Amino acid sequence: MLPVQSFTAFIQQNQLFKADDVVLAAVSGGMDSVLLVHLLKAAGFTFAIAHCNFQLRNGEAEADQAFCKQLALDMGVPFHTINFETSAYAAEQKSSIQMAARQLRYQWFGQLCQEHNYAAVASAHHQNDTIETILLNLTRGTGIAGLHGILPKNNLLVRPLLFLNREEITGLISQHHLAYAEDSSNASTKYARNKLRHQVIPKLKELNPNLEQTFERNLTHFRELEQLLQQQVAMAKNQVWTEHGKEIHLSLTGISQLYPQRLLLSGMLKDYGFNDTTIDDLISSLNKHSGRVFESAGYILVLDRDKLILSSKIIDTQSSVTIDPEDETARYGNYTFQISCTDEPGPIAPNANIAMIDSGLLIYPLTLRSWRQGDYFMPLGMSTRKKLSDFFVNQKVPVHQKTQTPILINGNGEVIWIAGYRLDNRYKLTAQTKKVTIFEILK
Incomplete structure (x- = not known):
């Protein structure tokens, strides 16, 4: 049987969309998106299918388009499709084919949602896509936000298959004899993501055969740690933070008792635009003479004997x-x-x-x-x-x-x-x- 219960539980847990929402499913015709629409159908959701023909693979692209049209017909759901002049658009924009295709499809998805009142765009990203994204972020440089990987929800875009990995999807497709269209470009190592998929991740799985499950646990830990940090910042505010009219006073005694001091103080002040460099300068100045001023784009912090005074900048049209x-x-x-x-x-x-x-x-x-x-x-x-x-x-x-x-x-x-x-x-x-x-x- 299809994992309908796990599918609906994941949607509810992450508040991707409501049971009575109408969803637009982005379908390429590959096994991931095919499984997505079969799960949407089996779970009783109302949805439509959208397919982009980027006209890049000659007859293969047209075959995928025809497959998706028949899939929508078989399922009895609305079908939207569009032919993009992707190569011409990429040349006009002086962009890569990948970037051009991404811009074109997301713009079109947004238009469809406006025109037909779709509540969300469901894509078929899964756990292995998350691993690839995290590894890409790490190679390019990232903070903790980059370790979140692909989030279940990002604006209109939702990813209901993030509870599955590629091996599980392949098994379900085979077990239920679900027809799909194979994109030959997925086998190419021309692109960075495909290099990770075909060359790097298999090596990592030699070290840890349960790589997907390990990454999923790590993601859960990172998100929970972020929530814990937010709670600790809120508690720390009670020790140091008092409002005085339009000013906020931070007790130096309270700040001295914070641990870890830099992390908690940064958490309190980040919404006011103070960056890590300023926080470091501030901490190094806490035991020095009064009068030191620290600035962000819209706020100033003044060191005043036993406290820090936080106030908004007064900006005129020349500032x-x-x-x-x-x-x-x-x-x-x-x-x-x-x-x-x-x-x-x-x-x-x-x-x-x-x-x-x-x-x-x-x-x-x-x-x-x-x-x-x-x-x-x-x-x-x-x-x-x-x-x-x-x-x-x-x-x-x-x-x-x-x-x-x-x-x-x-x-x-x-x-x-x-x-x-x-x-x-x-x-x-x-x-x-x-x-x-x-x-x-x-x-």
Whole structure:
């Protein structure tokens, strides 16, 4: 029998979607996505199938498309398909085929969700995909967030098969005689992920035949440790943290009793934009004279005898704030930004309050400031320059709002993003993009 109970339990445990939601299943025709739709059907969920034909493998791509269409017909579910001119798009965007295909499919999935009110996009990622992602992150450099691997839910994208590994999926496909279409490109070691899949992971499994189960336990431990840390930070706040009007006072006596001091103090202050370097400087100054000032993009910390005083910066239209690579938040005027990085951005519905930027093009420190006379940028989708003053006029932005709108500036002086309005075309995601930096306006 298909593992329907485990499938539904995983969905409920991770709150991927509700029983009465309509889900869009991304189906390539391979064994993973075929098992996904059979489980959705057996569990009684309402869903549709979406298949992308990237027109890259001649007759093989058309055969996959026909297979998925027949699969949807056999299951009695709606079928969406699209033919992408992937090679032409990649050449136009000067990007790799892989990046172009990813951009095209996620954009299309987002459109389908808007048009048909689908609650989520279900992909067939499994435990082995998570292992590959973690290893890729480790080879490129990562923090604890990169050790999470592929999360069960990322915006609209959900992964209901993360409770299974590749060997289990292969066994289920064989046991239930489920037909599928094999993508010949999966055997190629041209791409980094396939090199890990075919050359590295088999060697690791020689050392540990239960590699998938070990990684799954490790992921659980990492996530639980993060939750434990959050609880400890909340408890530590009770020792050191008091609010005085618009200020927050941190007791130096309380801080001296924190253990581990750096980890807990960093946890308390990270939402205020203070990076690790500033925290180190702060700790080294705790026993020194009063008056030392520490700054983040939107806040200042003042060392004042027996306490630290945390307060918001007063920003006028001529002020600017800097953003360092470690910053997770930034504040400018009445705006609060959340900053994150990923190498697997999920489909995001069009949203002017979110900017997805090629991390490799960023030169730190970045700057948030107001519009200045003579500023120009290249609006997303255009290859010509446009003055910001003209852009604001075209957008019918009132004068007082124009002077308050944050402009994200790269270290080379170029405009990256008019926050809440438009990204610069030079900083969009391309085929060369290895990591994505996401800026999201929270307020």
